[in-house]
Amino acid sequence: MKNMCVGVLLCAVMLTCSAALASEAPTVLSVGVTGNERITSEYILGVVETEPGSPLERDILQKDIEAIYNQGFFSFVDVELRPEATGVAVTYSVRENPVINTITFTGNTIYKSETLMKEVFSQVGTVFNRAFFRNDLDRIQERYHKDGYVMVRIADVRVDDGDINIYILEPRVGEVIIQGNKKTKTHVIRREIKLKKGDLFNVVHFRHHLGKLQAMGYFEDVNVGFDTPDGQDDVVDLILTVKEKKTASIGLNLAYGTESGFSGGLTYGDTNLSGLGYNFEVGFEEGDEARYWGNISSPYMDKDTFAWRIGVSKWNYEDRFYHYQGKKQFEYDEKALSAYAGLGRKFGRDEEWSWFFTLRYLDVKYKNLHNAIPGYHDDLMKWSGTNVSAELQFTLDRRDPYLPYPKGYVWETYLEQALEALGSDFQYLKYWTQFRYYYPLNQFIDGLVDVDNMWTEDSPILFAARIRIGSSTKDELPAFARYSLGGINSLRGYHSRSFEGSNVILGNFELRVPVQQNFSLVGFYDVGHASGSLDWGNLKDNYGIGLRVKTPMGQLRLDYATGGDEDRTYFGFGEMF
Template identity: 30%
Template sequence: MKIQKNYKHILLAAIFSISLVFSILAPAYAADPTGKTVTSITVTGNTTVPEATIMGAVKLKPGEALTADKVKQDMQAIYELGTFFDVVSNFNEVPEGVQVVYTVMENPVLQEIIIKGNTKVSSDKLSSMLTVKTGSILNSKALNENVRSIEEYYHDKGYILTKVSDVAMGTGGVLTITINEGMLEGIEVKGNEKTKTHVITREMKLKPNQPFNVKDAKRSMQKVYNLGYFEDVNMKLNPGKEPNAIVLETTVVEQKTGRFSIGGGYSKSDGMIGIIELGDDNFRGTGDKVKLHWEFGGSASNKNYEVSYTRPWLDDKQTSLGFSFYDMTNEYNDYDDDGDKKATYDKRRKGFDITLGRPQGEYVQNYITLKQRKDDYVEWISGEDYTKDPEYLKDNFGTTRSISLMRVYDSRDNVFSPTEGNRVALTAEFAGKALGGDFNYNKYTAETRNYLKVGHAQVVALRGTVGYADGKMPDSGRFAVGGSDTLRGYRDDQFKGNKMLAATAEYRFPIAKKVEGVAFTDVGKAWTGEGYKLNDLEASVGVGIRVSTPIGPIRLDYAQGSQGGRSHFSFGGQF
């Protein structure tokens, strides 16, 4: 639909300019009054605007010599009061000199204001921005300022294409303001050879046939990149078919999302063991995530497996569903608070979990998880033998059935390597015999992550975690602190308990392409019993390297704590 513009205000300006020229030149066709003494200055034609207001804009004074420039300046000043659509000058010669008469034509009285075309800002809001009021003579100067204010307000909200396309004064004093909000005609996606187009467009806040918003475009680009399917995402605005409309062109560069690995090992107790792991974070280009881990051979033949699947969009409300089931027998180490190995044993964990999620607004996600897990003590290897303590086995091995509620606020610009924003997660897990499990406990965790850009590519990353639990909790359910993810410089899961505190500060800086350096400090510990023992916290400082590879991020850290130095090597992204 074409937008018809009303050029009435332009026509009025043209009429005024022509009148101004002819009014000044008119004396040239009669006697030229230029240079004569001005004896008086009067105003005619005004019925609403006080004469004093008009005369306040006049600079020419009686007794001065008349010049064309002074008359022109006065006429312009009167017109710029905003209440007149035309100003004419006339001259009457008298023996003493010349009389100057300014004749004005007033704007109509404003009776009604109609605002059209606005969908993203209410008419009440736009009306509150207007200083021109009904019942008063229309002030075109104030109206022009109001038009600019409306456009600036739209632009500040992200609607950068919005403009007031027409301002028309109709019969009966009706002012109509027409707004063109700048339409997004369509979205074109290029470069997606594997990923389905709808998998990309469903992440976008922008929708076709809606006003274009640059803030939503930026957020959409972040969300598409955060899928993890692309090395790069770019957006470009192309002209649309209609005036003041655009087409958003989105170009993506896909990266590998599938993985396959095979390995093996040998031990005296198990013999030869093979490991196969495969998965895809963008299964068949649908955005679904699938993972299969299988260990075969040895005494645990056909028993060690883990399968997980996540569908991020079940419906148009972005309800997500994920599940995993597993049966794994692995070697575990328990440590005392000094970092000395206390026991080594094989433990079998078997179970499943199902998670449903749904967003609430742009940055909040809610999840509910049903979990069943059974832990069995399989075989003593070295150190303390838990089979000699039946009470310990009863308290720490068995079936856990729980329901967890989780609420996440996430405004990070890049979930893989954030430079700004924050993430806050609150989790509550409720386990009980009423669900058919062997343990009764309530477990609460709160975590916050904050990111501050302090240079061109340098980032300060902060993380804090606090946990509390009560009731009868097995060893596998307790908070664990220590290792590459919580407290570097100490053994993995060295400190366990029903209460925990942990905090990390990192300074991240680029070294080369896809290589990043970090300097960090970690603080934390877990306790069993009453209270948080702040004077008993452990701490460490260290440095590390992050490398982006085709098989995923690699992390290498070295940290020095109270029990000496320790290196940590791991796969996966940083917090």
């Protein structure tokens, strides 16, 4: 902006009234303004302290000049003192700023000029006001910063005879430098940072990428630095310094279950095998539910990178309980060998869509039916055999990726085909779809309830819902392929696998209420049924409360449900959906 100048001329009074000033200050006879064309004298004089009838004081005159100048409408302010017989007349001389002809923007690519003009209160055809315009610039910059463009700044403003040009500097990403990684391959880290060279830097997006990087579990710490190359004010280099931690672990477990009795086992896993981001695990458990397994997967996917998984497991379960329509029927033994291999990738312009294809093999034997109740129902033992199936999953994920909580929805559709042509003893087609929805409720609660630090913009009260419905081409599916409900991840008021069949409907509804930064309360309601037919009049339901606690190991989950024959308590990790 052009420099504005302020001057005070007291020469007249010093030359003609020096004697009076030396002995006694003259009286102010009148106060006026000259030079103003559009700004009224009343508005200008509204900020001066010098008044008719008061003694003339140099300090107050100086304050008056500064106050008029600070009104923002003038490029020059002076004062003239005209001696008269009984005192002195005070006249403030002003030079108005030019009338605004145009306001233009240069360098803006994020927002159109029309959008930025909505933040500008200064209008074409009015006198340029320096103070008002400074607030306009603050609002423009605040608009950028609020949307995450915190490095954008007003680089220059030029005012030329009423034509105003605002130059905006929008920094773009230069180099992304990654250092400190010894095991993890650089490309594994870099692919999580979606910012490319030449992209506009947005701190909200960048914070999201960092969150995903830290959630990988490979690093104790991730530090970020910024650097501007010499002579390139519109470029910012990102410097990521990581401190790695051990990702391999050995687990030893000992457990007791009412159905399974005592069991124990050993596992070895690495969530970053060879620094390539692969998940690897092998393990075994011994006891009434003996199991051996091994799997490896690469979970990362985008439109150019395939995710994949391969696994095999073998188990030998003794004295398992079989339930029919929520009631225990008998005990049995189960022996099986299972293997799978899958491949998937994202697609679509914004990579909201993804697909995953999986081939599955299962050879299962049910035997040794015992401890049956009188008149028991057996819909299990006849289903021993080999099953080979292909599963195709499509997912549309429209949750906001830049929020620290889920908002939006996820729609998933599955097709599972078992074919005798693939060597299977069974042939069927299963199809089901699932919809998950998340919505923050703070806007409806604010003003009704005022509890400090319980819920914030980044940790709101959240409504979460999941609807699942599925069917098949067979009225009767093999026992291992049936839809099942009951337990910690479906109908929480019922025993695991209480309801099974070739059709399923399920609804889970939760109200998640933050209490403190690391604690949340959850109220929930579950309703659904699985059977040979969709019987809407025979739905089972339950309700309950839960507690969520954030810990270094992850989010702990405790649910207490009332429904069915008895109340049930569950302990686990993460949300149910």
